[in-house]
Amino acid sequence: MKNRLLVTLITLLTIQPMTAQALEVFACEPEWAALVNALAGDTAQITVATTAFQDAHRLQARPSLIAKARSAQLLICTGAELEVGWLPLLLRRAGNPAIQPGTDGYFLTAELVRRLEIPTRIDRAEGDVHPQGNPHVHLNPHNITRIAGKLSERLQLLDPANGASYQQRTEQFLDRWNTAIDDWETRAVNLAGLRLVAYHRSFSYLADWLDLQIVATLESKPGIPPSGAHLAKLLEQLSANPPAAIIRAPYDNEKPSAWLEARLNVDGVLLPYTVGSEEQASDLFGLFDVTLDRLESLQP
Ligand SMILES: [Zn+2]
Incomplete structure (x- = not known):
């Protein structure tokens, strides 16, 4: 009986501070929300701006999203101009200094990997040309590996109290991820x-x-x-x-x-x-x- 009470007390003590202080994350696309979830679990409370049925090039910076961005501590988006049509406006309207470009709370994934299709000539008559190259970087799992490492560092920087937990989850994720990549590459020959x-x-x-x-x-x-x-x-x-x-x-x-x-x-x-x-x-x-x-x- 005493033991059970002790277990209950320990559970309360360990769970409560985490839920109370969940890191608020604003993700532009579902793939980055999924990655944060893999590395942070319940430690992060994640809002995703787009669903898998929405084209992330085109989105309305609607009031409910602006409200979420207002309280976010970390913004994770693709960058490389994928969200150029709506993210700058959303950031301006949210007016949250913690997630403005250049701050620790602003994290762009496409900037961390080698980008394909960087145009040699910028001519807007050629359509929605992305001067920084193709932003759809997440469909190479090796890019995810690299981004996961950098994202984990950022989570630990922003939320040092949960640093060990991010570290551990990242190691577990990458172990599983690297094994999965080997399997996929074998299958895909x-x-x-x-x-x-x-x-x-x-x-x-x-x-x-x-x-x-x-x-x-x-x-x-x-x-x-x-x-x-x-x-x-x-x-x-x-x-x-x-x-x-x-x-x-x-x-x-x-x-x-x-x-x-x-x-x-x-x-x-x-x-x-x-x-x-x-x-x-x-x-x-x-x-x-x-x-x-x-x-x-x-x-x-
Ligand atoms: Zn595109």
């Missing part, structure tokens, strides 16, 4: 060279990692919806040597894909792109598991 058409350049890092070939995009220019003329041109270009499939994210318009799939007689494949669009992709491990399952299903 047969996918090398797989020819795909994508809607937007959302999967460039996945392609770079697995040696897939994205031979065309349905958008003629990034951020410009596929036009009939461009689709007709793609049909002509790809007819002689059709891709294995047309891949798209949950928020991409299905119609242009369906049009081209029917005419080329190829599969359309919905990839989860990020965490949360389907039950099996409810965390970062599931995201890659499902993505590989879908791509493997295209193999003869």
Whole structure:
């Protein structure tokens, strides 16, 4: 009886301060919320600005989000101009000095990795060109490894009282993550060279990692919806040597894909792109598991 009381007391003492002082985190995209969750668990209280069904290029800085940003202690976003259309406004409206650019509470993931598709020439007539390169960095799991290490350091800096817990969780996560990467890479050997058409350049890092070939995009220019003329041109270009499939994210318009799939007689494949669009992709491990399952299903 005494022991049970003691256990209850210890439980109360250890749990209460953590819930009372949960680190408030504002994440722009679900993949970064998932990463914070993996490294911080209950120690962080996370708000996510977008869901897996929303295009993070385009978002309204709505009042409920601004309110969340006002009290956040850490903001984690992709950067590389992915959120350029709404994040600066949201930060200004929130007026929270703790998460402004340049502070410890401001953490951009894309800046930590080698970026693909950095344009040699900046011309806005070429569409939503990202001068800092392709921001969709999370679909190479090695980028996640690197970002996890840096994020863990930042969490420990902002919340030293829970430093040991972040450290331990990070080690556990990375152990599991590195094992998973080995498994994925073993599985994906047969996918090398797989020819795909994508809607937007959302999967460039996945392609770079697995040696897939994205031979065309349905958008003629990034951020410009596929036009009939461009689709007709793609049909002509790809007819002689059709891709294995047309891949798209949950928020991409299905119609242009369906049009081209029917005419080329190829599969359309919905990839989860990020965490949360389907039950099996409810965390970062599931995201890659499902993505590989879908791509493997295209193999003869
Ligand atoms: Zn983009």
